[in-house]
Amino acid sequence: MTDIKTDTPKTEAPIRVRIAPSPTGDPHVGTAYIGLLNFLYARQRGGKFVLRIEDTDRTRFVSTSEQEIFNSLRWLGILWDEGPDVGGPYGPYRQSERTEIYRQHVDLLLANGTAYRAFETPEELEDLRLRQIAAKLPPRYDGSHRELPQAKIDQYLAEGRPYVVRMKVPPHTGDSTSSTTFRDELRGNITFEHNNVDDQVLLKSDGFPTYHLANVVDDHLMGITDVIRAEEWISSTPKHILLYKAFGWDLPRFWHMPLLRNIDKSKISKRKNPVSLIYYRQAGFLPSAMINFLGLMGGGMPTNEAASTGKSSEADIFSLDDMIARFRLEDIRLGGPVFDLTKLKWLNGEYIRRSTPEAFYEALRTTILSDSYLKQIAALVQTRVETLGEFGNLTHFFFADDVMPTEEIFVPKKRTREETLTFAAEQLTTLEATDWTHEALEPALKKLGEEKQWSVKENFMLLRAIITGSTMSPPLLESMEIFGKPRTLARIRTFLDTQKKQNNTKK
């Protein structure tokens, strides 16, 4: 093993990297992927890895999300040196606690003429957008408040009209540049003409910053040296460069990583692939396997010597420590890798087979057979069994992954297969948007049933069939609650996918 630190130029500032997830839902595999890459980069260079929470979107905020992000990353062993929960010298690490900082920085931009107030209402902007689309023009802010006379601004402010602050993208008086070129460490120079860069909103009318502003201000203030993020940010990087320039700050290095993909190559999404880290934990994937699998995405691990000497399959198997020792971020492949569950499951199986019997049993007992899980399930069936031996009869679906009802079971007497599948898809949509307590689930499902003219019995029986594979089960909603949202939704999606495929083969 080589000493990585000797490779690091000694003149460099200490490496500081970060991930900045938004607490808007379940922790995402994409967050884990980018987190892993940042973590490795920092560890290999004796740098610091920062976790920052980007909670500036109040409309999408989910209160439990932040804690779940912490739990999931820790589960994987992706540990941060600074963050909201562990503190650090550059805090606070939650953007909602930094609003005063952003306000001050916006004032700086307002004062030096690189930003301006815009007083249009959201309705006016929507109207503009629609007209532009109708005229086959690229939808873009038309800049009408770019050069508002001071008198007008004062008047609007006095009237108390709400406003946003927008970035004044050059060219304008004081800066005549018409394009921005930046270096992506993986791809080389990328150029954007400014007439393709919108006057991005920096400060929303609710006083919160947008991603673009908060991100640049925080990265600078937190001393971030390398921005390692997903490819979807390439398009907005010129805005960020312009902001660094407007503040007069040095640029970090930018590394844009390929996007994880669904099987059909689109950006990975929950509709087509489980993306919740909670799902993977609850479904019984081992953190070592998940980390290993993520390390396979995009390459980056040099071919193992074991591959040429010993068993060749060893080449694909490595630990987090192996990655710290040998992973090369600069070798990441740029094509978007498909997040292929088949290979993940094979890897997971490898890790299970390699466990000691004790470790395997321990893994079962802390996940799929944990005391808390069993205790909740037991409470559900106590009145429904006559011998303890019947426990498995009623609860098999809690422990199985291949539940699939036959058509006779899931299609109600007076319904067709088609309308049943359509309704099941609507149930899925409803469940996705509902808090995961049986108290919340019941009215949500009943409301859907009323709207679509499905009786409560038909409604719940269909769902019961999908979740349990049977027409007989412990109380459905309580069962779903214990089984967990990510796995329940995944089961419904698997059901719908399978039935859809059967449709296609029938025709």
Added chain:
RNA sequence: GGCGUUAUGGUGUAACUGGUUAACACGCUGCCCUCUCAAGGCAGAGAGUCCGGGUUCGAGCCCCGGUAACGCUACCA
């Protein structure tokens, strides 16, 4: 539509500064082992490197032109 990025078997990756029949893993097929199923062992099928030109003795690697996929195009991140 505009802008940007990407492109090696079905999937993930490999192929030194261009150099023999494009390699490994997953998956798939068959066989062996075996009370079953996995695991394991063995043997296969599957790409000529998105397409078209060019440079070169020689191109997956270099040049030019296309195409397709993906991303962005919000007072979301």
